[in-house]
Amino acid sequence: MWQSFVDLTHQLIPWFDGGLADILIIVIKGLALIFPLIIMMAYMTYAERKVIGFMQLRIGPNRVGPFGLLQPFADVFKMLFKEVIFPSKSNIYLFLLAPILAFVPAVAVWAVVPLGEDFYIANIDVSLLYVMAIGSVGVYGIVLAGWASNSKYPLLGALRSTALLISYELVIGFVLVTVVMIASSVNLNTVVESQSGGILNWYWIPLFPMMIVFWIGALVETNRAPFDVVEGESEIVGGTHVEYSGMPFALFFMAEYFNMIFMALLAVLMFFGGWHSPFEGIPFLEGLFEFVPDLIWLLFKMSFFLFLYFWIRASFPRFRYDQIMRLCWKVFLPFTIVWIFVVALMTQLGIGPWF
Amino acid sequence: MMKKVKKLVNDFSLGELRTGLKVTSKEFVNKKITVQFPEERTPISPRFRGLHALRRYPNGEERCIACKLCEAVCPANAITIDSEMREDGTRRTTQYDIDLFKCIFCGFCEEACPVDAIVETHIFDYAFESREGSVIDKKGLLEIGDKNESAINKAREEDSKYR
Numbered sequence: 001m002w003q004s005f006v007d008l009t010h011q012l013i014p015w016f017d018g019g020l021a022d023i024l025i026i027v028i029k030g031l032a033l034i035f036p037l038i039i040m041m042a043y044m045t046y047a048e049r050k051v052i053g054f055m056q057l058r059i060g061p062n063r064v065g066p067f068g069l070l071q072p073f074a075d076v077f078k079m080l081f082k083e084v085i086f087p088s089k090s091n092i093y094l095f096l097l098a099p100i101l102a103f104v105p106a107v108a109v110w111a112v113v114p115l116g117e118d119f120y121i122a123n124i125d126v127s128l129l130y131v132m133a134i135g136s137v138g139v140y141g142i143v144l145a146g147w148a149s150n151s152k153y154p155l156l157g158a159l160r161s162t163a164l165l166i167s168y169e170l171v172i173g174f175v176l177v178t179v180v181m182i183a184s185s186v187n188l189n190t191v192v193e194s195q196s197g198g199i200l201n202w203y204w205i206p207l208f209p210m211m212i213v214f215w216i217g218a219l220v221e222t223n224r225a226p227f228d229v230v231e232g233e234s235e236i237v238g239g240t241h242v243e244y245s246g247m248p249f250a251l252f253f254m255a256e257y258f259n260m261i262f263m264a265l266l267a268v269l270m271f272f273g274g275w276h277s278p279f280e281g282i283p284f285l286e287g288l289f290e291f292v293p294d295l296i297w298l299l300f301k302m303s304f305f306l307f308l309y310f311w312i313r314a315s316f317p318r319f320r321y322d323q324i325m326r327l328c329w330k331v332f333l334p335f336t337i338v339w340i341f342v343v344a345l346m347t348q349l350g351i352g353p354w355f
Numbered sequence: 356m357m358k359k360v361k362k363l364v365n366d367f368s369l370g371e372l373r374t375g376l377k378v379t380s381k382e383f384v385n386k387k388i389t390v391q392f393p394e395e396r397t398p399i400s401p402r403f404r405g406l407h408a409l410r411r412y413p414n415g416e417e418r419c420i421a422c423k424l425c426e427a428v429c430p431a432n433a434i435t436i437d438s439e440m441r442e443d444g445t446r447r448t449t450q451y452d453i454d455l456f457k458c459i460f461c462g463f464c465e466e467a468c469p470v471d472a473i474v475e476t477h478i479f480d481y482a483f484e485s486r487e488g489s490v491i492d493k494k495g496l497l498e499i500g501d502k503n504e505s506a507i508n509k510a511r512e513e514d515s516k517y518r
Contacts, residue, residue, distance in 0.1 A: 045459045051383070054382070054383050054387070055379040055382050055383045055385055056382070057382055057385060057388050057389075058389050059387045101460075197423060212369070311376060311379060311380070312376070313377040314379045315372075315375040315376050315378070316372070316375055
C-alpha cells in the first residue's frame with residue numbers, strides 16, 4: 001500500500017514540476033483578475049444606487065460606513081445567510097445549474113480580454129469570436145432558470161429573453177464585423193493596437209452610429225433598463241429571478257454585473273482605443289500624462305460607460321417587448337447591414353476615414 | 356416637408372433620448388431634498404396629534420378630575436377610566452388606560468377635556484415591544500406628560516390665538 005503510494009508520487013513528480021506549476025500560475029492569474037472584478041461588481045451596485053438616487057433627488061445608501069461605502073458588503077453577507085428555497089416540483093438540478101450557467105460564461109469571457117499592453121491571461125488569435133461564443137452561452141442560464149423554476153413568471157421572463165438575446169446577438173455581431181473589417185483582425189489586442197495614435201484614431205469617429213447601435217445592443221444583452229423585460233418588475237414581478245433566493249440569486253446578480261462590466265470593456269476596446277491614452281500624438285499633453293498607466297486609462301473609459309448604464313436606467317421607461325423586437329429586426333439590422341456594405345466598400349477602395 | 360426633415364433628423368440623432376438624459380443629468384447635480392429622519396425632522400404643526408400624555412399643574416397636582424368626558428367622546432373606545440375619592444375628598448382616577456391600537460388620533464379627548472389634562476403630543480416615532488405594550492396606563496401617560504411638558508406648553512401657546 002505504502003510502496004504503491006510512493007511509486008505513484010515518483011511518477012507524478014515530473015508532472016508536478018512542469019504541469020502543476022503552470023496550472024498554479026494560471027489559477028493565480030485568474031484569481032488576480034476575479035477578485036478585483038468582484039470588488040468592482042460590488043461597488044457597481046453601490047454606484048448604481050447612488051447615481052440613480054442622485055438623479056431622483058435622493059441621496060442613496062449612506063448608513064453603512066462612511067457615505068454608505070460598506071453597503072455592498074452588508075448586502076453580500078445578507079445574501080450569504082439567506083436560505084436557498086427550492087420551489088416544489090421544480091427540477092433541482094437544472095434549478096441549480098441555471099445560475100452556474102449564467103455566471104461561468106460571464107467570468108470566462110474575461111480570460112482573453114486585454115486590460116493593457118501585454119496585460120492579459122490568454123492572447124488567442126480569435127479572441128473576439130471566443131468572446132461572442134462564450135457570451136452567448138449565458139442565455140442558457142436565463143432560459144434554464146425560467147424553465148426549472150416551475151413557475152409562471154419565470155417562464156414568461158425566460159421566453160421573453162430567449163428571442164431577445166439571440167436577436168440582439170446578431171446586431172452586436174454585425175456591429176463588431178465593421179470594427180473587424182477596419183482593424184482587419186479578430187484579435188482584441190490587434191484591434192486595440194490598430195487604434196493607437198490619439199483620440200482621433202479611435203474607431204468611435206468613423207463608426208459613430210455603429211457605436212450607438214452597439215451600446216443599445218449591449219443594454220439588451222445585459223438585460224439592463226430600458227430593455228430589462230426579463231425581470232420587468234412592474235409586469236412579471238422579477239422574471240427569472242422570482243424563485244431564486246440566497247446565493248443562487250446572488251450568482252445571477254453577479255453574472256449580470258460581470259456582463260455589464262464586460263460590455264463596457266468591449267465598447268472601450270472596440271471604439272475607444274482600449275488602454276491608449278487619449279493624448280497620444282498631442283505634443284505637450286502626451287508627455288504630461290505619460291505617467292498614467294494603461295490600466296487607469298482603460299478603467300477611466302470603462303467608468304464612463306458604466307455611468308452611462310445608470311444614467312440610461314434613471315432616464316428611460318421600459319420598452320415593450322414587441323417594440324424591442326421591431327427595433328432589432330426593422331431598424332438596427334438593416335441599418336448595420338448597410339453600414340457593413342459602406343465600410344466594406346470604403347476599406348476596399350481605401351477612402352478615409354474608414355480604412 | 357421641412358417639418359418631416361426636421362423630425363427625421365431629430366429621430367436619427369436620438370433627440371428625445373437626449374432630452375431625457377438632459378433632465379436626469381440636471382437633477383444629478385441638483386441639491387438633494389432627502390430629510391435624514393432620525394437626525395433631521397420635517398416641521399410639525401402645533402396642532403399635530405401624536406402620542407397621548409396626561410398633564411400636571413405647575414404645583415405637581417395632576418389635572419385629570421376623572422370626569423370621563425374623554426372616555427365618552429372617544430369614537431374608538433380606546434380610553435378606559437376608573438375613579439374613586441382620594442383622602443382629601445377630591446375625585447381622581449385610579450385607572451386611565453389608552454389602547455393605542457384602538458386609538459385613531461382624532462383629538463376629541465383633548466377637545467373634550469375641561470381641564471386640559473389629556474393632550475396629544477408631537478411624538479410619533481414610538482414602538483411597542485409586545486402586543487400588550489399598546490396599552491399605556493396612567494403612570495405611563497403622566498410620565499410622557501412630565502417629560503414633554505415644555506413642548507406641550509409651547510404647542511398650546513402657538514395655537515392659542517386660533518382657539
